[in-house]
Amino acid sequence: MEEIQYLNEHLGPRYIGHFAIVVAFFAALLSMVSYFLATQYRSEVLRSRGWQRLGQLSFLAHGAAVFTVIGCIFFAMLNQYYEYQYVTAHVDGQLQQRYIFSAFWEGQEGSFLLWTFWHVILGYVLMVTARSWEKPVMAVVCSVQVIIVSMLLGVHFGFGDFLIKLGSNPMLLLRETVNAPIFQQADYVDLLRGNGLNPSLQNYWMTIHPPTLFLGFASTVVPFAYAVAGLWTGRHKEWLTPGLKWSLFSAGILGIGILMGAAWAYEALNFGGYWAWDPVENTSLVPWLMLVAGIHTNLISRATGQGIRATYLFYLFTFVLIVYSTFLTRSGVLGDTSVHAFTEMGLEAQLLFFLGFYFVLSLGLVVWRWKHIPVPEKEESTSSREFWMFIGSLTLFMSAVLITGSTSLPVYNEIRQAFDPVFDGLTLTDPEAHHNRFQIWIGIFIGLLSGVAQYLRWREKKFSKHVRWFALHTGLALVGAALLTFLTLQWIEAPTLPYKAMVFAGWFAVWANVDYLFFFVRKDPKVAGSVVSHLGFGIMLIGIMASSGNKRIISQNQFLMEGLTEDEQLARSTVRLYEGIPLGMEDYIVTYTGDTIEGMNRRYFMDYKRVNAAGEVIEEFQLDPNVLYDKGFDKIAITNPSTKHYWNRDVFTVIMGLPPEEQSVSVRQATEDSLKYRVTPLSRGEETSFRDTVAIPQRDRSIIYTYTVGLEDFSRHPSHPEYTPEPGDIGLGAKVRASRTGGIANHDTIADVAIVLREGLLYHYPAQLNDMSLRVKIDESIFEQLLVKDADLQYREFVVKPGSRFRIGGREVTFQRFISQPEVDHFQPQDGDIYVSALLESEGQTMQPVFLIRGNQPSGIRDEITEQGLYAHLLSLNPETNEATLRVASSRPTSAPTIPLAVAPRSYRTDYITLQAIEFPGISLFWFGATSMMLGLLISMVTRARARRKDFVRA
Amino acid sequence: MKKSYLLAVLLVVIAVVLLLQTGSATSEYANFAKAAESGDKVQLVGTYVKDKPTIYDPLTDPNYFSFFLEDLAGTEREVILLMGKPQDFEMSESIVLTGRMQDERFIASDIQMKCPSKYKDEEEMIKNLTES
Known part of the structure; x- marks a missing residue:
């Protein structure tokens, strides 16, 4: 070729x-x-x-x-x-x-x-x-x-x-x-x-979350590399100091990256929460847990020489798990269990090699060096800090193993299907409940440990000397935590024992760490980072309990459906809101007040009023959730929530659906085409009635409505809320009165309709009467009737002075006078226009053709007496002679004008949305706690880096 | 560190026990027959039957979406999804539902759809890319 x-x-x-x-x-x-x-x-x-x-x-x-x-x-x-x-x-x-x-x-x-x-x-x-x-x-x-x-x-x-x-x-x-x-x-x-x-990624979170997360991912290679280096060179103790700094950095950044993902999900996506135990979330959390476990054993090893083997294993596994996470999310194996995995790219084999290589390398190195790694002969005592920290690390490890196990079900399925092609595959029926059930106990245990361990001493030899101090502080912390838990439970609910225990564990960690901070921060500033982290963990536990355990769906469904379980009722969490009609939802009154479109972005405005038991409005605020259309307005690409933040709770609102006609222009066109319009010509003051039988869905019944539509008035100067006049428009507007009887309530409305011909294109401005699902517009046939084309007329030219008469088509027409800047129905002046009309009279009726100079261009606007079949242009006027040059035509008179109104019952409503609203109490505690946990890691990193520099200078 | 090792072994045992418990939290993807038999909450895979009635009328009930699903065994049943009609529902290739059988109908409280990747074939992709 x-x-x-x-x-x-x-x-x-x-x-x-x-x-x-x-x-x-x-x-x-x-x-x-x-x-x-x-x-x-x-x-x-x-x-x-x-x-x-x-x-x-x-x-x-x-x-x-x-x-x-x-x-x-x-x-x-x-x-x-x-x-x-x-x-x-x-x-x-x-x-x-x-x-x-x-x-x-x-x-x-x-x-x-x-x-x-x-x-x-x-x-x-x-x-x-x-x-x-x-x-x-x-x-x-x-x-x-x-x-x-x-x-x-x-x-x-x-x-x-x-x-x-x-x-x-x-x-x-x-x-x-x-x-x-x-x-x-x-x-x-x-x-x-x-x-x-992808429109869902056009978001500032997408700009900051991936680089932070990837810096977290990438930085795990450093503790890993130090661990490999330690095993390789046999310097098992020396690497612990730089390894610790890097792993603190890595855990801090990775944690912030994960939190940013959670914040993104909560702030900008329609998940209605910040954590869903999605495989992609899990596989980034697991390495973090492992890394934090490693940090704790690393601290133990540096302080006591114990636990070097564990530190090796944790850091090595952290990186292997990062690679495993990469494998899961990028190989396509997660398939339909995750909402945000990448699609397949044909790299599965390479990714598998990546994973296998580092897994085998890590394992091989550890096995090779196992005997060589120093272990102190003396065992730690059960009353020492290192002992309980070690227990804590193992708990984190277990948490990681559990999450990994459940998340790997698709991998298990894949392997089993390779041997047994008919195997259908296992799946977690309710992943969130499953994970929560285990992790809540781990959270409680870690919360208690992070309090108690602060009160214990490194390398405890004589606990009997320390026991009184320990018992006093622990006792105080227990009492304090119990008291605070009691107070907290006045605010939020914790229906089951584990939930109560979690709040207690959270307060215990908070109390113990604050207590510890007061006692030790002057002696050793290094504890600050640790306290900030553990305090944060405690607050996070309370925040999780408050926000997830107590989240309240405000938009509870008002339609009853029989035979549902409680969980199933909870799934029915959307309500429908009509524009301008307030709806009571729990203790809020919500009104959808309107919307705006800017580019592809359509913003909806919701007025929220919170009322107390007496019905008084306590507070008011506005939320503006939005939807983003895809190119061409053919579908909705994404909906974004809007959240009102209070210090103690958030009110979250997201649009769940729009009328189909508002979702896509092609659906709207199809619906419009499918409407059955009846066209009735009406003259001023006339009305028409008809009946329509409407089936009520799912109820096997129907209602007969009687509609009456009357023409109140019409004008050649269209007026309609959506119409903005432009020069050259030829149009017609009518005022229509419509009423409906039958059904629960009768309705009666007056509305404007218009039709406009602009540059050869026809524009309808219909009236959508939503409360009676009636659509009224002016039928196109109006133009055949009203707009006789100039080309079809035989014009004659007359040059006349004001007051003179001329005859045309058997009628006598009087040119009465010029009117400067006339106010007429058929012409709308703009700034800078120069215009004059000629007032013509025939048999008691008048018309006013207009002569116009706009931007040095002369032109004219025709006028007519339809009933007499008279049409006139004002071609020019001569200021010297005061003569007007008129072109007048006479044709078959059309009868007194009737407006053909097209009326369609059962039209679509476009003035509603469906909405989900959730209240998250105490969610700011979660964000505050989780963020301070990560900041604590970074603070520790900085204080340790400084301390080392000082030592270096001193040396 | 013998104590720690003992504890480590203990924790591993607990972890294994818990993981085995995970087994009870999992289930095979069911079909309508299995779901009717167990009566419990199951996950079910199937495809949307386009030529049977699909009802979603937010004006009547915004949390009631009814359609027909054909499961992997080829049985067609009506599904009542207790939420609004999801975006791009018609385009879904396969549907995973969480719910239970009630009489002849499947009451679903959660749905996950697998949508085909944006372009089925390269020709369509190029067509899409060249249209302004």
Whole structure:
């Protein structure tokens, strides 16, 4: 086949990007090997240093190459080079610049690049700070980079019939990834448009959540690398100090990243909560739990020398679990159990290798070195702090194991189906209840431990000396917590024992940590971070109980349905609201007051009034949930909630549905086309009646309504709430009175309808009478009747002075006078218009053709006496002679005008929404507690880094 | 650290016991026949039957959505979903429902839909990309 010479392709970024990916891969490989050898030859200083130097240089080059790849993609995205597959997939012309980052990490390749980006940054930091640990640690970091960059290589190997695809290259052109006839055209580039960023991701959370989460993900490689380095070089104690700092950093950032995801779900998505035990959430929480377990054993090891093995295992598992999480979310194995997993990309085998490699490596190293890891001979006493901290770590570990186990059901199914194809697969019937049932006890236990352990001492030898102090403080804390729990339960409900215990455990942790802070912060400032974290954990427990255990669905359904269980009644959590009609929901009165459309975004305004038992309004606020339409208004892309935050509770509101006609323009058109209009010509003051039988759905009954529609008035100057006049419009408006009898209530309304011809297009301005589901419009046939075209008329020209008469078609017409700036029905002046009309009279009726100068352009507006068949234009006026040049035509008179009104009963209502409203008491306690838990980790990291620097200076 | 090891073993045992308990919280995906037999809350997979009546009228009851579902065994039954009609419901490839059988109807309190990826084939994708 002949090669096509494509036009307008921008191949620069492609060549540079491809080259940079290859460089990044081989530089990482070289760096890994160099650092590996530098570590292996560590006893031979010169040889080792040579390899180390090579490792450093190649890692610098690797980093530069990674930045180049990212730069190339951004360059192509910013310039909208749609010939690139990644650009078409994630960008379009409407994408706002501030979402360009979101578009970049929307795809798998982009998020891999984000991950490698952070590894590069962390690697640079390690090269400067890790000192004697640089060689082995960087060898590990580089090995991870080699594997991740290989996912972007996009190289295909063929072994006979066997094709191996290595990675998915983000720099490929669209024509290289799909085969379509369009690529036979040399100028296909000009025809392409982008696909754009998924509207649900056009959100500021999408800008800050992924980079934070990925920094958390990426940073877990550092404690992992230190653990590997410790095992590898056999310096089992020395790595504990730098390892601890990095794991504190990592746990803090990863935790904040996870919390941002929770906040995103709560603030901007319609989940109605912040945590749903979704597999994707779980697999990011599990490594965090493992890391926190590791931090605690790490502290123990540094203080007492105990638990080094556990610390190794926890840090190694943390990273393996990060890779497992990557595998689960990116391989497609989660399938329909998760709402936000990536789609398959053909990288399953590579991801599996990634997982297997680090799992085997970790396990192998630990087994190899197990005997070599120092263990103190003396056992810790049960009254020592390290003992209970260790128990706490094991509990966290268990929590992680439980969550991983349940989340891995799809993996289990996949494996079983491989052997047993008829196996249907197991599933958790109610994942949330399942997880909550276990995790609540873990939460209680950890809450109690994080209080008690603060009162215990490291390496306790004589507990008998300490026991009084311990008993006093613990006792006080127990009493205090009990009292606070009692007070809390006046505010929130905790119906079962575990729930009560959770509130108690939370207060116990809070009390004990505050107490501890007062006693020890002056002696040892390092405790501040620990106290902030554990205090936060306690508050978080109370916050979870308050907000999730006590969440109250305000929008409770008013329709009864028999035979449902309590849970099933709770699922029925939406209400319907009509515009302008207040609805009482629990202790709120809600009114949907209106909506606005701006671009694709439609915002609805809800007025909330909270009333007390006496019916008095206590507070008022407005919420504005919105829906975002897809391109072309053909469907709703996403609905976003709106939440009112009080210090002690939130009121959350989200739109669950719109009338089908408001969801999509094509549905609206189809419904409009399916309406059965009856057309009746009515003259002024006349009315018509008809009957309609409407079946009541699901009740096997029907109602007969009697409708009466009358024409009150009409005018050639249309008036309608949605109509704004423009020059050149030809239209007609009518005032219609409509009433309906039958059914529960009678209705009677007056409404405006209009029809307008603008630049050859017909616009209907119907009246939608929602309370009687009646739609009224003016039928198009009005134009045949009223608007006789000039081309169909025989005009004669008259030049006349005011007061003179002329005859046409057997009638005598008097030109009475000029009227300067007349106010007439058929013409609407604009600023700067110069206009004059000629008042013509015939048989007692008048008409006023208008002569108009608008922006130096003369023109005219016709007028007519329809009943006499007279039509007149004012062509010009001569100021010197005061003569008017008129063109007048006479034709068959049309009868006194009737307006053909088209009336359709059973029309669709468009003035309602369905809404879900939930009250979350004390949710700010959750956010405050969880955030302070993460900040505490970072505070610890900073105080420890400072302390070390001081030691360094002193030395 | 012998005590700790004992505790570790103990915790592992507890974890295993709890994990085994997970087994009771799980169930195989059911079909209508199995659901009717057990009468309990189950998860059920099926496909939407397009040519049978589908009722959703928010003006009457915004939490009542009725449609017909064909389960994997090929049985068709009416489903009452106790919430509004989900977005893109008609486009769903397969549907996972949580609920129970009541007489001849399946009362569902939760739904998960699997929608086909945005473009079924490359041709459609290109068509979509070239339309402005």
